[in-house]
Amino acid sequence: MRDNDISRRRLLGTAGAAGATGLVFGAAGGAAAHAASSDSPTPLTAIGTTGVAFHGTHQAGITDPQQAHGHLVAFDLAPGAGRKEAATLMRRWSALAADLMAGRPAGDGDTGVALDAGPSSLTVTFGFGRTFFDRTSLVAERPVQLDPLPDFSSDRLDRKRSDGDLWVQIGADDALVAFHALRAIQKSAGDAARVRWQMNGFNRSRGATATPMTARNLMGQVDGTGNPKPSEPDFRRRVFVPDETEHAWMAGGSYAVVRRIRMLLDDWEKLPLRKQEQVIGRRKADGAPLTGGSETTELALDETGRDGKPVIPANAHARISAPEQNGGAAMLRRPFSFHDGIDADGTPDAGLLFICWQADPLRGFVPVQRKLDRGDALSPFIRHEASGLFAVPGGPAKGEYVGQRLLEG
Amino acid sequence: MRDNDISRRRLLGTAGAAGATGLVFGAAGGAAAHAASSDSPTPLTAIGTTGVAFHGTHQAGITDPQQAHGHLVAFDLAPGAGRKEAATLMRRWSALAADLMAGRPAGDGDTGVALDAGPSSLTVTFGFGRTFFDRTSLVAERPVQLDPLPDFSSDRLDRKRSDGDLWVQIGADDALVAFHALRAIQKSAGDAARVRWQMNGFNRSRGATATPMTARNLMGQVDGTGNPKPSEPDFRRRVFVPDETEHAWMAGGSYAVVRRIRMLLDDWEKLPLRKQEQVIGRRKADGAPLTGGSETTELALDETGRDGKPVIPANAHARISAPEQNGGAAMLRRPFSFHDGIDADGTPDAGLLFICWQADPLRGFVPVQRKLDRGDALSPFIRHEASGLFAVPGGPAKGEYVGQRLLEG
Numbered sequence: 105m106r107d108n109d110i111s112r113r114r115l116l117g118t119a120g121a122a123g124a125t126g127l128v129f130g131a132a133g134g135a136a137a138h139a140a141s142s143d144s145p146t147p148l149t150a151i152g153t154t155g156v157a158f159h160g161t162h163q164a165g166i167t168d169p170q171q172a173h174g175h176l177v178a179f180d181l182a183p184g185a186g187r188k189e190a191a192t193l194m195r196r197w198s199a200l201a202a203d204l205m206a207g208r209p210a211g212d213g214d215t216g217v218a219l220d221a222g223p224s225s226l227t228v229t230f231g232f233g234r235t236f237f238d239r240t241s242l243v244a245e246r247p248v249q250l251d252p253l254p255d256f257s258s259d260r261l262d263r264k265r266s267d268g269d270l271w272v273q274i275g276a277d278d279a280l281v282a283f284h285a286l287r288a289i290q291k292s293a294g295d296a297a298r299v300r301w302q303m304n305g306f307n308r309s310r311g312a313t314a315t316p317m318t319a320r321n322l323m324g325q326v327d328g329t330g331n332p333k334p335s336e337p338d339f340r341r342r343v344f345v346p347d348e349t350e351h352a353w354m355a356g357g358s359y360a361v362v363r364r365i366r367m368l369l370d371d372w373e374k375l376p377l378r379k380q381e382q383v384i385g386r387r388k389a390d391g392a393p394l395t396g397g398s399e400t401t402e403l404a405l406d407e408t409g410r411d412g413k414p415v416i417p418a419n420a421h422a423r424i425s426a427p428e429q430n431g432g433a434a435m436l437r438r439p440f441s442f443h444d445g446i447d448a449d450g451t452p453d454a455g456l457l458f459i460c461w462q463a464d465p466l467r468g469f470v471p472v473q474r475k476l477d478r479g480d481a482l483s484p485f486i487r488h489e490a491s492g493l494f495a496v497p498g499g500p501a502k503g504e505y506v507g508q509r510l511l512e513g
Numbered sequence: 514m515r516d517n518d519i520s521r522r523r524l525l526g527t528a529g530a531a532g533a534t535g536l537v538f539g540a541a542g543g544a545a546a547h548a549a550s551s552d553s554p555t556p557l558t559a560i561g562t563t564g565v566a567f568h569g570t571h572q573a574g575i576t577d578p579q580q581a582h583g584h585l586v587a588f589d590l591a592p593g594a595g596r597k598e599a600a601t602l603m604r605r606w607s608a609l610a611a612d613l614m615a616g617r618p619a620g621d622g623d624t625g626v627a628l629d630a631g632p633s634s635l636t637v638t639f640g641f642g643r644t645f646f647d648r649t650s651l652v653a654e655r656p657v658q659l660d661p662l663p664d665f666s667s668d669r670l671d672r673k674r675s676d677g678d679l680w681v682q683i684g685a686d687d688a689l690v691a692f693h694a695l696r697a698i699q700k701s702a703g704d705a706a707r708v709r710w711q712m713n714g715f716n717r718s719r720g721a722t723a724t725p726m727t728a729r730n731l732m733g734q735v736d737g738t739g740n741p742k743p744s745e746p747d748f749r750r751r752v753f754v755p756d757e758t759e760h761a762w763m764a765g766g767s768y769a770v771v772r773r774i775r776m777l778l779d780d781w782e783k784l785p786l787r788k789q790e791q792v793i794g795r796r797k798a799d800g801a802p803l804t805g806g807s808e809t810t811e812l813a814l815d816e817t818g819r820d821g822k823p824v825i826p827a828n829a830h831a832r833i834s835a836p837e838q839n840g841g842a843a844m845l846r847r848p849f850s851f852h853d854g855i856d857a858d859g860t861p862d863a864g865l866l867f868i869c870w871q872a873d874p875l876r877g878f879v880p881v882q883r884k885l886d887r888g889d890a891l892s893p894f895i896r897h898e899a900s901g902l903f904a905v906p907g908g909p910a911k912g913e914y915v916g917q918r919l920l921e922g
Contacts, residue, residue: 172581216734217733278718279717281721287861323626
């Protein structure tokens with residue numbers, strides 16, 4: 105790694121020493137003026153230059169804006185590897201993630217795939233699965249929140265693509281930056297851990313829409329409308345584990361539920377628009393409730409039509425999953441779409457890599473999914489094919505690695 | 514489809530009537546100022562608003578800048594379908610592509626997946642495979658350029674993922690716009706054609722790098738340096754079929770060679786940087802020849818080192834594929850990278866969806882690949898897994914559909 109690495113380091117300046125998320129390093133700007141011309145190079149913009157800090161109260165990749173590209177990868181510790189090896193691995197991975205997120209190369213053996221690019225909002229997030237605590241003889245430190253999720257009647261789970269000792273979520277606004285990080289994480293695992301499963305996802309490109317915060321999924325539906333907002337007073341309590349908690353190593357952490365949800369698009373798209381909107385309880389065009397208003401308007405769940413029936417049907421997805429219908433249960437949904445090609449029968453292998461974040465899955469995902477499992481009008485059009493639940497520790501302080509308070513506690 | 518479609522139409526203005534490629538519709542600009550903030554929405558920028566014209570001398574997607582997302586899909590005509598059904602299909606597909614590329618919905622049954630987004634530089638490109646002419650009883654109109662590619666000794670081709678009666682290349686700078694188009698094209702095939710194979714690819718995001726024209730591949734190598742440039746006097750002659758040609762329906766057309774080239778990244782990344790650079794004949798950091806200069810400097814093929822050996826080794830990929838070593842054979846390479854996850858043994862299923870464009874494969878891809886097949890130092894690190902060769906007719910005039918001059922000639 106030669107000249108270009110040096111210039112990347114220079115471009116990024118003191119990225120590694122930055123303390124807050126969402127820093128912009130020397131944005132060149134002016135993309136609008138150039139992107140349409142095929143010969144003039146597009147300048148490096150905030151899409152490339154934005155960096156996210158690795159160190160902090162919480163890990164990155166939870167409240168940061170959804171990136172255009174995502175990789176999920178689960179590892180199992182290698183036979184014979186235990187707490188010591190896990191600690192060494194987490195130390196190595198943390199140093200690597202800090203370098204990559206600051207736009208620095210992955211050590212001497214860097215593949216060069218991310219050369220020329222800025223950090224592109226790269227985030228690398230680490231979690232521990234239930235089995236991790238058996239493997240590391242840390243069962244006494246395993247939170248009850250990692251108890252296996254209940255079986256849902258509509259689950260069609262492939263166990264080979266579910267669970268795992270360790271989970272890594274990678275997101276970036278550039279595909280090669282994301283791939284580069286995935287590859288570096290995998291190689292850095294060395295002999296300590298082996299890939300169990302890996303999935304790729306995507307979201308809208310920054311700049312392709314005027315409102316990227318209301319992401320659409322591959323059913324064409326606005327997604328994430330009901331998410332708790334960082335500005336709400338109970339946001340932190342809902343998403344993050346409080347400081348005074350039974351297992352201190354999880355302070356500032358969060359629990360991630362990961363589901364590969366296949367969308368049965370051939371069936372879905374046969375429904376007329378009006379029927380689709382009845383299934384969801386919201387308008388497709390703008391995500392507003394069927395009872396009117398805009399995307400952010402509250403659902404008027406009691407409103408009935410002239411036929412005396414509720415305007416938002418009893419089994420509408422938005423009604424069943426509404427926090428007010430679930431004792432206030434709320435989770436921060438931060439998914440990626442996936443599309444792994446077209447099956448032999450012509451059906452797309454596509455859907456949602458559903459990822460939700462909460463302080464406690466028993467007050468987030470589980471009660472909502474229980475209700476959806478019983479009577480969601482959307483159920484016939486989706487299939488949960490894989491599942492994972494991971495404890496994601498708080499963010500590391502400077503000089504610390506992710507999970508250090510667990511592994512050296 | 515309601516309010517949002519109308520506003521999309523308004524945003525796009527007279528997109529459908531625009532005559533040149535690379536138009537920018539009402540760019541909002543200012544992305545750099547906003548992208549780093551997680552709460553303020555990113556405005557729609559040229560990334561979203563850029564539209565490419567469907568009608569013209571050549572089809573779109575050949576000389577247009579590489580997009581961030583690509584789908585390749587091959588279809589076979591359904592049993593019983595012939596020339597008449599193919600003509601109806603191409604007429605339908607052409608109207609659809611013109612709508613989508615202008616940012617308009619795909620008719621009444623639009624899935625809504627591209628709502629909110631601009632056309633995002635969407636291109637849809639259509640080609641005919643060798644078997645298309647048998648199926649449509651148009652063998653007399655089949656150009657000799659569609660003769661099967663020779664077998665190369667290093668080929669490991671999966672026939673199920675190769676060839677096809679019809680080929681569609683979709684590219685866009687937003688993943689959902691690209692997926693939306695793929696899905697619309699597939700559904701619009703109706704009973705006339707069935708998907709034979711489908712592949713997904715990607716390139717850098719616009720704005721992630723300062724120099725997107727020098728794309729890097731997943732080996733970390735700068736790719737496409739030797740491409741003919743539109744500014745060169747023989748560019749058109751090399752890439753496009755001339756007006757005076759045996760089969761008049763191919764005037765302004767081009768031939769696409771498509772190869773799924775798996776990269777054996779575990780092996781490649783074990784090579785030290787210096788060895789990798791010897792294999793390629795160029796520096797990894799900036800793509801400059803080992804004989805010095807910058808990316809665009811000519812290879813000094815005769816230069817020898819102090820050991821008397823050529824500085825650019827005899828079997829270096831850049832030497833063997835250099836036009837001056839192949840009687841001037843040149844092709845316009847416009848690839849996408851692919852990454853379809855990690856195999857059970859931990860190796861990545863990743864590489865290059867190689868797509869090259871030329872007026873005649875026998876003066877482009879074939880002689881170069883013949884030479885590479887015999888002695889390319891890169892061969893041990895790649896594997897050609899699928900192959901296709903397609904005749905891509907010239908662009909349609911207004912009111913015309915792609916292939917009309919063949920199917921109604």
